[in-house]
Amino acid sequence: MVTNPRRVVLVLMGVALAAGAVGWVVGSRITSPADAAAAHQPPPASLITVAVRKQKLTSTVTAQGTVAYTGATPLTLTGSVGAPAGDAATPATQLVTKAPEAGATVGSGARLLEVSGRPVFLLPGAVPMYRTLADGMTGDDVKQLQAALTALGFGHPRGGKFDAATQIQVQRWYERAGYEPQTTTDTPPKVTIPSGEILFLPELPVRLDSVITRAGAQATGRIGTATSSKVDLRGTLPTADAQFVRAGMTAKLSLPDGTTTSAKVDAIGPDAAPPPADEPASGNAGDTDGSGDQANGTGQTGGAGQQPAAADSVPVRFAAADPKTLAAYAGQAVRIDIEVGATSGDVLVVPVAAVATSADGATRVQVQRAGGAVEDVPVRTGLTADGLVEVTASGGGLAAGDRVAAGTK
Structure with missing residues (x-):
């Protein structure tokens, strides 16, 4: 081929x-x-920039607080109500005929409860009602009775003696309340006050926080617990935050229903701690329930719901602008934002991440100019709040709207 x-x-x-x-x-x-x-290989890094803003800056710290009525006080029936037990006018077993009502507020001269048809009144005083007051008796208990009668508008008895003038005003007081005063069988009869018909308390009015007796129950021992009619607001702050807080600082209260109200820091540190509970003496007259309560029922305890501050926190007490508003939230927790610093007006602010610090402590920001060029601008920093910091450029090289580097991407 x-x-x-x-x-x-x-x-x-x-x-x-x-x-x-x-x-x-x-x-x-x-x-x-x-x-x-x-x-x-990743593309060359590019700057993340944010605009410089001009605004007022406010720094706050947050506390958790509790609303509570102050000065919880156990109330105890003391002594006899009416004639001494065994007297023909008074049965050996006395019964509560009108019980107090929980939540009620009782002031000076008002009836707390009724025992076998006889009243038990509240009056202000530090000395307990430890005896039946009879004609001619003298003492501090008589002086505080006379002061209470004067404050209630029943004459001006004075001198610390349970004399005829004082007895006349006692009779007027009882009759206005709807009761006849107890009298002796002497001729002429003299007014007496049985030891169980007055409870002296250091501060009035009081709010009946709880009532443990009832109509028909035997009239012995504990009646319930009273508090001041005023509410108290206390909270705690972490020690690191407490160093910035001072008495008089403004605070905002965020209430459980979502509303807010204003307050001020009233005290911080030891002065703001809840009062310690007194150790009531045991074996006092009138301590019929074995509870060890003092004879006049004034063994003070701390405010309801108040707990001592933890070791790493500091107690704070607040004064609300409208305390009556807080009464509806007794026993509930509230958020408290305390203003610890604020600028006097609008200032230049940038994110905290935008500020760089040199080894010598100098601070600066990087400003991206038109065309993409980046310039270091020295700044002085001021107040810090909510992730922003106040900055001032010494040479005036920074203005609202400029874009500063806050990172890279």
Whole structure:
């Protein structure tokens, strides 16, 4: 067979071209390790910028507080009500005929409860009603009775003696309340006050926080617990935050129903701690239930719901602008935001992350100018709040709207 040389050459050239094309295609799809690594390098970092703002800055710390009525005081029946037990006018077993009502507020001269038809009144005083007052008796208990009668508008008895003038005013007081005073069988009869018919308390009025007696119960021992009619607001702050708080600072109270009201820091530290509970003496007259309450029922305890501050926190007491508003939230927790600092007006602010500090303590921000150029601008920092910081550029190289670097991406 005769082969045409030209045809052979053309075939070989075609094979060579085809092989070259295949090699080019294969080569274009193969990447060296170095090329592959270079192809996966991240793009050059670019700045994350934020605008400089002009606004007022306010710094706050947050406390958790509790609303409570102050001065929880156990109330205890003491002595006899009416004539002494065993007297024909008074049965040996006395019963509560009108019980107090929980939540009620009772003031000076008002009846707390009724025992076998006789009243038990409240009056202000530090000395307990430890005896039946009879004609001619003298003492501090008589003096505080006379002071209470004067304050109630029943004459001006004085001198510390349970004399005829004082007895006349006692009679007027009892009769206005709807009761006849107890009298002796002497001729003429003299007014007396049985030891159980008055409870002297250091502060009035009081709110009956709880009542544990009822009509028909024997009139002995505990009646219930009274508190001041005023509410108290106390909280605690972490020690790290408490260093910024001072008495007189403004606070905002966030109440459980979502409303807010204002208050001020009244005290911080030891002065704000809840009062310690007194240790009532045991075996006092009138301690018929074994509770150890003092004879006049004034063994003070701390405000209801108040707990001592933890070791790493500091107690704070607050004075609400409208204390009556808080009464509806007694026993509930509230959030308290205390303003610890504020600028005098609008200032330039940037995110805290935008401020860089050099080794020598100097601070600066990076400002991105038109065209993308970045300039370091020295600044002085001021108040910090909510992730923002007040800045002042000494050379005036910073204005609201400028964009400062706050990071990279």
